[in-house]
Amino acid sequence: MLTVQGLSTRVLKPASFRLDAGECVAVQGPSGAGKSVLLRAVADLDPSVGDVRLDGMRREDMTAPDWRRRVTYVPAESGWWADRVDAHFPFPDRAVPLMEALGLPAEALDWPVARLSTGERQRLALVRALSQGPRVLLLDEPTGALDRESTARVETLLRAELARGVGVLIVTHARDQADRLAHRRLRVEGGEVREV
Amino acid sequence: MPLIPLHPLDLAAAALLLLVNGGLSVAMSLRLARPLAVAAVRMVVQLSLVGLVLKQLFALQSPWLTLAVVMVMLLFAGQEALARQERRLTGWWAYGLGTGAMGFAATVVMLLALTTAIRPDPWWDARYAIPLLGMVLGNAMSGVSLALNTLTSAAVRERAAIEAQLALGCTRWVALRPVLRHALRTGLMPTVNGMAATGVVALPGMMTGQILSGVDPTEAVKYQILIMFLIAGATGLGVLIATLGAVRRLSDGRHRLRLDRLARKD
Numbered sequence: 001m002l003t004v005q006g007l008s009t010r011v012l013k014p015a016s017f018r019l020d021a022g023e024c025v026a027v028q029g030p031s032g033a034g035k036s037v038l039l040r041a042v043a044d045l046d047p048s049v050g051d052v053r054l055d056g057m058r059r060e061d062m063t064a065p066d067w068r069r070r071v072t073y074v075p076a077e078s079g080w081w082a083d084r085v086d087a088h089f090p091f092p093d094r095a096v097p098l099m100e101a102l103g104l105p106a107e108a109l110d111w112p113v114a115r116l117s118t119g120e121r122q123r124l125a126l127v128r129a130l131s132q133g134p135r136v137l138l139l140d141e142p143t144g145a146l147d148r149e150s151t152a153r154v155e156t157l158l159r160a161e162l163a164r165g166v167g168v169l170i171v172t173h174a175r176d177q178a179d180r181l182a183h184r185r186l187r188v189e190g191g192e193v194r195e196v
Numbered sequence: 197m198p199l200i201p202l203h204p205l206d207l208a209a210a211a212l213l214l215l216v217n218g219g220l221s222v223a224m225s226l227r228l229a230r231p232l233a234v235a236a237v238r239m240v241v242q243l244s245l246v247g248l249v250l251k252q253l254f255a256l257q258s259p260w261l262t263l264a265v266v267m268v269m270l271l272f273a274g275q276e277a278l279a280r281q282e283r284r285l286t287g288w289w290a291y292g293l294g295t296g297a298m299g300f301a302a303t304v305v306m307l308l309a310l311t312t313a314i315r316p317d318p319w320w321d322a323r324y325a326i327p328l329l330g331m332v333l334g335n336a337m338s339g340v341s342l343a344l345n346t347l348t349s350a351a352v353r354e355r356a357a358i359e360a361q362l363a364l365g366c367t368r369w370v371a372l373r374p375v376l377r378h379a380l381r382t383g384l385m386p387t388v389n390g391m392a393a394t395g396v397v398a399l400p401g402m403m404t405g406q407i408l409s410g411v412d413p414t415e416a417v418k419y420q421i422l423i424m425f426l427i428a429g430a431t432g433l434g435v436l437i438a439t440l441g442a443v444r445r446l447s448d449g450r451h452r453l454r455l456d457r458l459a460r461k462d
Contacts, residue, residue, distance in 0.1 A: 043363060044450055064450040069365035079360030081374055125360070132364060 001167050002071065002136050004042065007050030011037045014050065015193035017186060019136065024158070024168040026182035028175075034191040035171045036076070039138040042169070043073035054135060072134035076141045076171075078125030080113045085124065088113075094131040101157050102127065103150060118145040126154065136167045143177065155181060199409045211236070253322045262322040266329060270299050273333045277341035283348040284459045285445055293441045294344055298336045301434035305332055305426050313422055331402065331423055332430045335387065339431035340438045343383025347442050348458055350375040358453050368447035376443055383435035387428050394424065 002019040011034050019025055027035050041048040044064050052059045059067045082088060086109040089095045096106045102123045108116075116124065122145050129137065142158075143151040158168060158181060172178055178185060185196045214236055221228040253261060274295025284290035306329055310316065316324045351358065354375055361371035394400055402423060406416035448454055 045359065045363060045452055047448075047450075047452065064452070065362075065365040065367055068363055068451075072365070073363045075356070075359070075363070077356060079354075079356030079358070081354070081357040081361055081371075129364065 001055060003053045005051040007041055007048055007052055009037060009041050009046055009048045011191050012041055013192045017193065017195060019167040019169055021165040021167055022162050023183050024162055024170060024181045026178035026185045027169060027171045027188060028178060028185060029188035033188045035188045036140050038188060038193060039073055039140055039169065039171060043068055043071055043138055045073060069132055070134055071136040071138065072129045072132065073138040074125055074129045074140060074142060076144055078121045083112055085109050085111050085113055088128055089131065091131050095127050098127040098130050102153050119150060122146060123150065123154065130161065134166065139168060139170045141171055141173065250326065259320050262320055262325060265326060269329060269333055270295065273298055273337045277337050280341040281345055283352060283461055286457050286459050289445055294340050294438055297434045297438035297441065298333060298340055300437060301336055301430045302329060302332050304433060305430040309426050332426050335427040336430045336434040338386055339383040339435045343379045343435045343439050344442055346382040347375060347379035347439050350378050351446055352455060355453065355455065362451055362453060368451045372443050372447065376439055379439045380435060384432060387431045391424055391428065
């Protein structure tokens with residue numbers, strides 16, 4: 001589904017790999033190795049060179065917003081641009097079931113963003129991305145701020161997405177999480193990406 | 197009623213008032229005595245030179261000389277706007293964007309005023325064009341530099357929020373709209389406040405000057421109203437061009453946020 005050929009930035013050495021529909025690939029490596037750089041480059045959020053395709057379509061053949069709605073990056077630290085939570089969700093009826101799956105009440109849509117805990121923000125950011133129905137998810141430590149129960153809920157939700165054919169590229173420091181979710185692994189070290 | 201001429205001794209007497217400020221600085225060890233003295237001397241020298249230049253300029257009646265003075269004023273305004281930027285765009289953009297926006301806005305507004313409202317003969321008569329441009333440019337410069345400063349610092353501060361929208365597939369114009377609105381409001385606020393307070397809190401300098409030189413107050417007021425509209429128009433146009441240009445420069449055709457196009461803060 002997603003094919004990456006010779007993708008490189010100023011930090012990233014040319015990387016090539018593929019991600020099939022319904023497949024989860026874990027991205028691992030020490031801090032500062034370029035894991036987030038890799039995800040941002042795939043999402044076209046930083047200037048990069050290389051051939052990146054979704055179902056054979058080059059990303060340059062569609063507008064960048066179209067590309068990012070299909071190949072969606074969820075950063076480790078979520079960003080919020082309005083005061084209230086619901087302003088970030090254009091399709092609340094799609095978001096509510098996802099929120100409930102992650103242990104968040106539907107009323108959370110009425111909360112002010114400033115009231116959210118780090119963990120709530122992280123889960124809502126994932127819901128926000130999922131409610132747009134992306135083909136590929138680029139997740140940067142999606143459970144970094146979550147307790148064990150919330151982590152399990154996120155993993156259950158991700159398995160459901162994988163079963164629907166969504167491809168997931170996930171940066172995780174937790175080895176056991178990679179064991180539970182990932183079909184394959186990429187190792188990033190010093191800007192170099194290789195399959196393990 | 198003719199203007200009462202001022203003798204240099206009258207000015208010297210008024211300069212004694214600065215001794216109050218100087219004394220305050222010494223007493224409270226504000227260390228302002230030197231800067232105060234330097235600023236006062238600069239003010240006297242600069243204004244005296246400007247007086248001589250304007251006198252020559254008005255006497256010579258040369259369109260090219262007038263244009264040259266206009267250009268010098270614009271380049272200085274651009275330099276001043278640049279100096280007020282905390283985070284600058286890299287390369288020529290830092291100077292070019294603000295200067296270009298002010299230059300375009302001031303040109304449009306000045307042409308409008310000189311060819312429709314005031315209509316001096318010739319239309320570029322320096323006695324009208326230069327003082328009007330000074331007022332228009334001074335205000336446009338404040339607005340443009342405030343707006344650009346707000347835009348760049350807000351883009352840096354709101355990076356996570358902007359990129360969150362971009363990552364979800366919003367265009368750069370949608371993602372940067374909150375920052376753009378904030379910058380436009382900040383740039384236009386002094387002009388709006390200035391119009392609201394004029395005549396109640398502050399008597400504008402130009403109007404005061406006309407009244408002192410014997411012009412009927414109702415005529416002076418009409419000129420002042422015209423000037424306020426010119427200032428509002430030029431500031432609005434300049435701020436709009438500068439901020440839209442900066443949003444374009446801080447993002448690219450693939451709708452990425454390009455904070456790498458801002459120079460690093462020292």
